[in-house]
Amino acid sequence: MATAELKKQRGRPSNFDHDEALEKALHVFWKRGYEGASMTELTKVLGINRPSIYAAFGNKEELFRKALEKYLKGPVAYAAEAMQQPTARLSMEMFLTKSAAALSSPGTPRGCLMVQGALSCGPGAKLIQQELASQRRYHEEIIRKRLEQAKTLAELPQDLNSAALAKYISAVQQGMSVQATSGASEAELLSIAELALRNWPEKRPSS
Amino acid sequence: MATAELKKQRGRPSNFDHDEALEKALHVFWKRGYEGASMTELTKVLGINRPSIYAAFGNKEELFRKALEKYLKGPVAYAAEAMQQPTARLSMEMFLTKSAAALSSPGTPRGCLMVQGALSCGPGAKLIQQELASQRRYHEEIIRKRLEQAKTLAELPQDLNSAALAKYISAVQQGMSVQATSGASEAELLSIAELALRNWPEKRPSS
DNA sequence: GCATTTTATTACCTTACGGTATAATAATCA
DNA sequence: TGATTATTATACCGTAAGGTAATAAAATGC
Incomplete structure (x- = not known):
């Protein structure tokens, strides 16, 4: 597991770091709560377009769950x-x-x-x-x-x-x-x- | 203040009790939170049409503040x-x-x-x-x-x-x-x- | 009776929501 | 070079949000 898999990926490369984005999402949910955090605010804070967020994380609920996971493992x-x-x-x-x-x-x-x-x-x-x-x-x-x-x-x-x-x-x-x-x-x-x-x-x- | 003012009111009488309605609104806000309580749910629970709620209580924020007041004086x-x-x-x-x-x-x-x-x-x-x-x-x-x-x-x-x-x-x-x-x-x-x-x-x- | 006042009802407005179809872009594979 | 693959970007979808205009209904005052 220490040797990073460097197999080149096929399509257009991602413009954002998955983990960084999740960290930012966590901060939004943390501050706003689940309902108070709108997808529009999330796109602005993450600096990622809406479809890219959905492609990367599923939907709002899944994004929250992944952010929560990060929260539990981190802070x-x-x-x-x-x-x-x-x-x-x-x-x-x-x-x-x-x-x-x-x-x-x-x-x-x-x-x-x-x-x-x-x-x-x-x-x-x-x-x-x-x-x-x-x-x-x-x-x-x-x-x-x-x-x-x-x-x-x-x-x-x-x-x-x-x-x-x-x-x-x-x-x-x-x-x-x-x-x-x-x-x-x-x-x-x-x-x-x-x-x-x-x-x-x-x-x-x-x- | 003990003698109830019985001067007949001029227009069409209200179909609901102001205080009862506020109590019901309080319960909705209490359960849902301010953001989680939608005006649609409020109208259903209070049994009052939307414009009547707005006429009686102002807007959602004022309705919440009045419900909060009742909460503080009551429970x-x-x-x-x-x-x-x-x-x-x-x-x-x-x-x-x-x-x-x-x-x-x-x-x-x-x-x-x-x-x-x-x-x-x-x-x-x-x-x-x-x-x-x-x-x-x-x-x-x-x-x-x-x-x-x-x-x-x-x-x-x-x-x-x-x-x-x-x-x-x-x-x-x-x-x-x-x-x-x-x-x-x-x-x-x-x-x-x-x-x-x-x-x-x-x-x-x-x- | 008729005008007046207040409420109730219906229908609608604008805006924002979560979520997506479509097409352009940038990389690898052959 | 061209085909393939995955991610971008633009524009849009249906729905529900808070709030209101317009009209019908029910009471009082004269």
């Missing part, structure tokens, strides 16, 4: 990485701290695509809405699993409700997303994160 | 009421507890209009987006003031950062809104609220 990759910290406590700290930075990063739109991409919408965006909800659930789930793991390792008390705690952490992060959308600074988001973790459950001796 | 009135509890702690508890109930109430759309009404949007909804952000800030502000009040009454420590704590409480409630939108039950929302308040700042003797 949101820290979430899964955070779960690999040596303790659950550190994992949660890193998750919320990196969230604060990502949600207010100067080079990207504010907030979280999974939250503001299609929180409520018309009938035509229902599938996207479901996809985003599913992704939010997935991230809540990896948090829950990290907490469960900490329970088996006796880092956290056995009677801890890890599902509830994971929901709480997720909710805080999603609330931070809303705050970021309306302009909260990284420092403000960080102080939310800090307050959210003050009540970390102490380990009590099991039985 | 969200608990927020301001909660701030009148005898202690700040009780105020915050009541705020989040009532939020859990309101955000998952069976008779209304799930989630919060202030959050999902226009979190991200196209250029045409920018003013509504700003209005909703402003309302969220307002609610954060009444929380902050309640905390400040508790500081002057020595219920809370003098060095407490009430702005940060208010932001945290707001973020939790907004996160609960997101969770509610994707189907969280009242019990699940309540457990988020409970976890959020575990870390309530203890009073330390001042100076």
Whole structure:
């Protein structure tokens, strides 16, 4: 896989970089939401004509899904990485701290695509809405699993409700997303994160 | 003001109740968001013809603003009421507890209009987006003031950062809104609220 | 009764939406 | 050079968006 396939392509060469275009599309969807992003704006930002976009990415929905994929693998990759910290406590700290930075990063739109991409919408965006909800659930789930793991390792008390705690952490992060959308600074988001973790459950001796 | 003005009106009488119609419009906006709610759907749900809606409420934006007003005075009135509890702690508890109930109430759309009404949007909804952000800030502000009040009454420590704590409480409630939108039950929302308040700042003797 | 006022109804306007047919262009293959 | 292939560019499609003109209908005032 390291040796690039250099077989010359047959037809007229593409004028744009596929990945760059997807990155730009991601930024538009991120800022506007799925419904709020029009194909006209997308063509202007990507600098690609409409038929070329459709040829390269399918339709608006597929373009969004591919942009979302890029989003999950890029700006949101820290979430899964955070779960690999040596303790659950550190994992949660890193998750919320990196969230604060990502949600207010100067080079990207504010907030979280999974939250503001299609929180409520018309009938035509229902599938996207479901996809985003599913992704939010997935991230809540990896948090829950990290907490469960900490329970088996006796880092956290056995009677801890890890599902509830994971929901709480997720909710805080999603609330931070809303705050970021309306302009909260990284420092403000960080102080939310800090307050959210003050009540970390102490380990009590099991039985 | 108690004696109803019964002066007969001159023209053809209205076929619909103004306030009922506004309530229905509120539910559509609440479920769909500002952009996701089409005038066509609104006419169908309200059971009123298009020109009658425009005559009664102005245009789509004004209709939304009036529906939002009704929302703030109705389903969200608990927020301001909660701030009148005898202690700040009780105020915050009541705020989040009532939020859990309101955000998952069976008779209304799930989630919060202030959050999902226009979190991200196209250029045409920018003013509504700003209005909703402003309302969220307002609610954060009444929380902050309640905390400040508790500081002057020595219920809370003098060095407490009430702005940060208010932001945290707001973020939790907004996160609960997101969770509610994707189907969280009242019990699940309540457990988020409970976890959020575990870390309530203890009073330390001042100076 | 008749004029007046207000609403309801029908039909329509302009604009923007997502999506495409068609043809021109630029490369490789033979 | 010519045939082939894939991507550009222009122009357009049908539909739905928000909003309105024009007219019919139902009440009051005289």
